[in-house]
Amino acid sequence: MEKFIEKIKQVFKDRILRKKVLFVLGALVIFRAFASVPIPGIDISSFEQFFSQNQFLGLLNIFSGGGLSNLSLVMLGVGPYITASIIMQLSTIMFPKLKALYHEEGAAGKKKFTQYSRLLTFPLALMQGYAFLTLLQNQNVIGQLTTFDIVSNILIIAAGSVFLMWVGELMTEFGIGNGVSLLIFAGIVAGLPSQVSQLLFTFDVSQIPIYLGFFIVAGLVILGVVIVTEAERPIPITYAKRVRGMKVYGGISTYLPLRINQAGVMPIIFALSILLFPQMILSFLANIQNATVVAVSNFILNILTNQVLYAILYFVLVFLFTYFYTAITFDPDSIATNLQKSGAFVPGIRPGKTTSEYITKILTRVTFVGALFLGAIAVLPLVMQSITGMTTLAIGGTALLIVVSVVIDLVKKVDAQVAMREY
Secondary structure, X not given: OHHHHHHHHHHHHOHHHHHHHHHHHHHHHHHHHHHXXXXXXXXXXXXXXXXXXXXXXXXXXXXXXXXXXXXXXXXXXXHHHHHHHHHHHHHHHHOHHHHHXXXXXXXXXXXHHHHHXXXXXXXXXXXXXXXXXXXXXXXXXXXOOOXXXXXXXXXXXXXXXXXXXXXXXXXXXXXXXXXXXXXXHHHHHHOHHHHXXXXXXOOOHHHHHHHHHHHHHHHHHHHHHHHHHHOEEEEEEEEOOEEEOOEEEOOOEEEEEEEOOOOOOHHHHHHHHHHHHHHHHHHHHOOOOOHHHHHHHHHHHHHHHOHHHHHHHHHHHHHHHHHHHHHHHOOHHXXXXXXXXXXXXXXXXXXXXXXXXXXXXXXXXXXXXXXXXXXXXXXXXXXXXXXXXOHHHHHHHHHHHHHHHHHHHHHHHHHHHHHHHHO
């Protein structure tokens, strides 16, 4: 505890770190202010009851940062931006030019790639806003809106999503940590007081064993996430000796750390985005006056609303996205090339392509363990929900996983900033 307090003091003593922290806090205050302002012409009293009984909206509310529960100006949150990023990253597999832009053109290429994701965010926000408002209208939750109300609200919703995307990127650039993850984290934490008060008011003595079991499992999930996030597989690296003049350089041994969960919380976010977006579109299509479209939409919706099939699909998507995101963020070929250029090698492994293949083989095995664990704890809340019959446990489990991962990542980045300034 003393070390924690001392670290906080160090953060606020340093002028640059203090500015970064205060910038993040200020951005979060602005975000929560926008999340509490409802869009015009909407009566949210009937929506609140509908929202409390809908698990799909509860999961979507996580990515809106809590803005959806109020039908706020930023009700879509960073969801469209996340979806746009997923589409762009999937496109690197199908389009070699995009892959070359992202992997081979350095910082300039990645900057242009990110710009494409930003441009794609706005049309996706328009589509999602229109689909969501139409869905609520068809469910008689918000009443019939005029054409002007629908158009103006869609533009406001899309603008709010783009605004949050901009705020998140500013937080990443001028603050500490990943801005998009911090916005999601802030929305989850902001909803804790209301969830705790609701739990206290609806407390039932007969359900004490269920609550105790949930807290025990939550503690084990937190412990597991911390262990797997911090676990590494070291690859030994040796630097060759080089003689320059009268001095000898190199000859030292170190290691290349490969994290068990290289992808962090992003596979969970990707998987939920993929699962939630089609549900919204299909719910809208199910009300179109076309028998074939309605039949297909209802068939797919029945599959997605089936708890067993949903859990299996969720697990598979998390597993696959763990490999996918790891492949995007960690390039063995680049690592092998940089090691060869710096005169380093893995003992017993030839430099160059052989080293790349060796790193890829180890990374594949290590990621397999991380992907299994991540998929298991992602599905675990759904299993608990089917056992206990409490829908809040499914939402809380997903939120818990995101919160723990974001906190770990934030603490590590703060430690890195403090250590850099100490040196």
